[in-house]
Amino acid sequence: MPLQQVTYNDISQPLAIAPGAVENYMSAQSSSFGFRNRLINGNFVVWQRGTSGSMTTSPTYVSADRWGVDQASTAGSTFSQSTTVPTGFLYSGKVQRNSSSTTTNNIVLAQALETLNSYDLAGQSVTVSFWAKAGGSFSASSNTLNYNFFYGQGTDQSLANMRSNSWTNQTNSGGTFTLTTSWVRYSYTVSVPATTTQVGLQFYFTPTGTAGADDSFYITGVQLERSSTASAFEYRDIGRELQMCQRYYETGFTWSGGRYSDGYAILNATFKVTKRTSASMSYSGWNNTINPNGSTTDGATFYTFAGTSTVASGNWQAGAEL
């Protein structure tokens, strides 16, 4: 980026820079400037749970980090990684009704933000921008993609409660976009109520008839920023994006360094990133039953039977999602 030299000789007068001028300049250069995007994994680069997952009737995190999905009342849909992308992206999220499915309940993609990442948006204009396209057999009437932006007054309420409109004093703004089978960048701007302490958003479509081979929408580059206009998508390095995701979910591998005389070993799962809350734990790949001792925001301890082996090992998953 070429630099412009600024000559300023009158040191008796302060140099005034208009509010937002630097941000606007950086945006015009398509350059990142400090965590404008409040959404995590908006470009779908982190998939710790796997690259495809089946939706359930309850909002659940099944594949791409931080994004929950559901199909209300009935299920027959999938949320998966796609390499069908607009220029400048590696992955998109594919939100699909399974081929031949006849379920016609809304299929939803959503993300809820923590209060600590939301509270300063109160009373401000917020713009959400994203790239989206319809699959080849997108069945929504008039190719409609619906959106909602949610406002609540509680603290760190769950995605499931957002989806059921049960956040404290929950309200929302909503609207529609008409998708095509080509990538288009869309945006909308909302005025966040002054009493808001937590926000979230969702996209959904209402399928019709019987699903074809690609009854889906693809989405990527989703950005939520404190601005009345959409700026360039903010690219964060993968290490930072992964760490941001790991505040809510991470996986790890642990082995014992020894065992007691009765054959049991006590093990630690030390988290790479401090969790939002004490973590819910699950375990996989162990030879014997796991007996949990406890978990905190920083780790968990548990027992398992090692027998005469000097090493017991396996995987763990720690979750602290909204």
Add this chain to the structure above:
Amino acid sequence: MYKLIYKFGTTELNNIVLKIDNNLFIPFDPANTDYQEYLKWVAEGNTPQPADE
């Protein structure tokens, strides 16, 4: 469905509940949304399974 668990090697209940359908061990932390879901389930009149002896 949920199940209470004992602290390892004792018959003292742990501050953790097991969600059986996905083998998820949930700490009794009011900020944990899995625990909030468990409390809602109990408030609806459900009872967790007792811990194994």
